[in-house]
Amino acid sequence: MAVDASAFGAGPPGRRARLRFSGFLWRRPWLRALGLLALPLAAFGIVYLGALAVLFVSSFWTVSSFTASVEHTWTLANYRQIFDTNQPYLDIAGRTVGIAAAVTVTDAVLAFPLAYFMARLAGKHTRAVLFVMVLLPLWSSYLVRIYAWQTILAHDGAINWGLNKLGLPDQNLAYTNTAIWIVFTYVWLPFMVLPVYAALERIPDSYLEASADLGARGWRTFRSVILPLALPGLVAGSIFTFALTLGDYITPLLVGGTGSQFIGNTVYNYMQEANAPFAAAFATIPMAIVGVYLLLARRLGAFEAL
Amino acid sequence: MTGRGARISFAVASALVIAFLWIPLVVIALYAFNSSTIQGWPITSWTLHWFSVAWHDPDVSSAFRLSVKVALVATGIALVLGTMAAAAVARFQFFGREAVSFLLVLPLALPGILTGIALSSTFTFVGLTPSIWTIVIGHATFCVVLVYNNVVARLRRSSPSLVEASQDLGADGWQTFRFVLWPVLSTALVAGGLLAFALSFDEVIVTVFTAGAQETLPIWILDNIERGQQLPVVNVVAFFVIVVTVIPVALAQRVMRDTGLIRRGAAEVTAAVEAAEVPAV
Numbered sequence: 001m002a003v004d005a006s007a008f009g010a011g012p013p014g015r016r017a018r019l020r021f022s023g024f025l026w027r028r029p030w031l032r033a034l035g036l037l038a039l040p041l042a043a044f045g046i047v048y049l050g051a052l053a054v055l056f057v058s059s060f061w062t063v064s065s066f067t068a069s070v071e072h073t074w075t076l077a078n079y080r081q082i083f084d085t086n087q088p089y090l091d092i093a094g095r096t097v098g099i100a101a102a103v104t105v106t107d108a109v110l111a112f113p114l115a116y117f118m119a120r121l122a123g124k125h126t127r128a129v130l131f132v133m134v135l136l137p138l139w140s141s142y143l144v145r146i147y148a149w150q151t152i153l154a155h156d157g158a159i160n161w162g163l164n165k166l167g168l169p170d171q172n173l174a175y176t177n178t179a180i181w182i183v184f185t186y187v188w189l190p191f192m193v194l195p196v197y198a199a200l201e202r203i204p205d206s207y208l209e210a211s212a213d214l215g216a217r218g219w220r221t222f223r224s225v226i227l228p229l230a231l232p233g234l235v236a237g238s239i240f241t242f243a244l245t246l247g248d249y250i251t252p253l254l255v256g257g258t259g260s261q262f263i264g265n266t267v268y269n270y271m272q273e274a275n276a277p278f279a280a281a282f283a284t285i286p287m288a289i290v291g292v293y294l295l296l297a298r299r300l301g302a303f304e305a306l
Numbered sequence: 307m308t309g310r311g312a313r314i315s316f317a318v319a320s321a322l323v324i325a326f327l328w329i330p331l332v333v334i335a336l337y338a339f340n341s342s343t344i345q346g347w348p349i350t351s352w353t354l355h356w357f358s359v360a361w362h363d364p365d366v367s368s369a370f371r372l373s374v375k376v377a378l379v380a381t382g383i384a385l386v387l388g389t390m391a392a393a394a395v396a397r398f399q400f401f402g403r404e405a406v407s408f409l410l411v412l413p414l415a416l417p418g419i420l421t422g423i424a425l426s427s428t429f430t431f432v433g434l435t436p437s438i439w440t441i442v443i444g445h446a447t448f449c450v451v452l453v454y455n456n457v458v459a460r461l462r463r464s465s466p467s468l469v470e471a472s473q474d475l476g477a478d479g480w481q482t483f484r485f486v487l488w489p490v491l492s493t494a495l496v497a498g499g500l501l502a503f504a505l506s507f508d509e510v511i512v513t514v515f516t517a518g519a520q521e522t523l524p525i526w527i528l529d530n531i532e533r534g535q536q537l538p539v540v541n542v543v544a545f546f547v548i549v550v551t552v553i554p555v556a557l558a559q560r561v562m563r564d565t566g567l568i569r570r571g572a573a574e575v576t577a578a579v580e581a582a583e584v585p586a587v
Binding site (some may be wrong): 133279 | 318391415476504555
């Protein structure tokens with residue numbers, strides 16, 4: 001059957017025009033790509049990158065102490081203040097980084113056995129159930145989970161009740177750095193479990209068999225085969241636990257005490273006091289640290305493993 | 307490593323970690339039914355009273371309405387922009403293609419407070435006063451990537467020749483979309499949209515900086531926790547927020563069952579990977 005070429009142009013004029021338009025676009029892929037990209041890129045470029053640029057530029061401005069308005073004169077005063085050892089800012093940054101590191105190590109220790117069990121020991125069904133049990137807490141409201149810990153750690157909360165039941169004395173955990181450490185560990189734990197699971201799942205069984213054939217016992221296989229292969233996953237997970245802790249302010253606000261100022265809180269307070277330039281300058285610190293950390297993680301192969 | 311003893315100790319350790327993940331959620335759910343106004347443990351008497359108090363609280367219902375509105379609009383924007391960007395990246399070769407995915411995942415990869423104060427400074431700078439739109443702009447920036455990730459993954463698994471075939475058979479643009487693209491993409495769009503809704507509904511870090519005096523539901527919760535006010539009502543709202551954010555995720559997972567699990571983790575892992583690609587560029 002011969003195809004009637006004019007059939008493509010058949011139908012009402014509207015349809016004909018639409019088909020011609022489709023053809024027009026089809027012959028010009030760059031136009032289609034441009035048409036698809038223009039709107040999202042313009043929106044993102046202007047709103048998001050523009051905002052980041054404004055933020056960075058404003059970190060070199062200052063706030064007049066008389067009028068409390070932002071003065072658009074270039075100065076390094078904000079950065080000088082941050083690195084002044086007589087000011088509290090380096091201590092705050094040190095505390096933030098220290099707790100972020102502690103949270104990362106704790107999460108790695110907690111996540112590893114669960115991830116190993118899920119990836120290599122559990123049956124198919126158990127694995128699926130465990131997956132959902134890790135995912136749902138991850139997605140349920142972050143604020144509510146912090147609030148839950150505030151009630152649990154409170155003086156008459158569930159922790160002290162449990163300790164008393166075991167015949168142990170009350171602990172004053174609420175509003176301490178320990179509380180912050182526990183809550184961060186809790187909130188970011190699923191972010192560590194998932195990449196470690198992914199790394200462990202990829203280890204071929206034959207590697208473990210080979211290790212056993214060569215006479216390695218459990219511990220030796222773990223140290224020389226499993227751990228090195230899981231390391232990229234651990235590093236990938238640590239990116240979240242570390243970076244998310246560095247930038248957070250809600251957890252220190254809700255469960256921290258007077259000596260628990262974080263970078264995030266300080267930034268938040270300066271924003272409340274309408275000193276956006278200093279807030280902007282201090283916010284570049286976690287960004288720089290995360291940047292360096294990502295470079296190190298890249299060296300450790302965290303990104304090839306994903 | 308897989309001796310009987312090792313197996314049992316791994317199982318026990320896993321059970322403990324899972325308990326650690328779930329006990330706080332169970333505790334806060336139980337507090338919603340606590341009849342006492344004091345937040346002590348153990349709970350001694352139970353009631354549904356606070357549900358009715360929360361239901362009739364005008365602040366709670368207006369905050370709830372605002373949160374739903376913001377989440378719907380932000381999800382809508384994310385669906386349109388995310389799908390367009392995904393189609394361009396999955397189907398075309400062009401200069402700077404890798405940069406597009408990197409750009410879209412930035413808001414998830416960088417600390418939320420940075421996005422928050424950046425937008426806040428910019429709104430002040432251009433003289434935009436806080437409104438529902440300033441909140442929506444903030445939410446849309448980090449919701450786009452959820453839709454984008456889902457749609458890009460789907461497009462990469464489907465053949466571009468489907469569209470060519472449809473056009474060869476004489477379909478116009480709309481027909482190709484309706485009968486070829488939509489069946490391929492619909493579940494990815496639904497799943498991405500549900501995740502975007504869930505993320506927007508309980509977002510607080512960025513919202514604090516873009517909302518001004520307006521209260522979304524999470525901001526209402528944060529305010530009352532900070533002041534230690536109306537905690538029984540906060541418990542009920544907290545319980546409700548958990549249910550509202552978990553249901554879309556559970557649904558999204560069912561929808562995406564054929565295409566593997568979707569994870570917030572996965573989106574952020576991608577984010578970190580791409581963030582690390584920058585120095586190489």
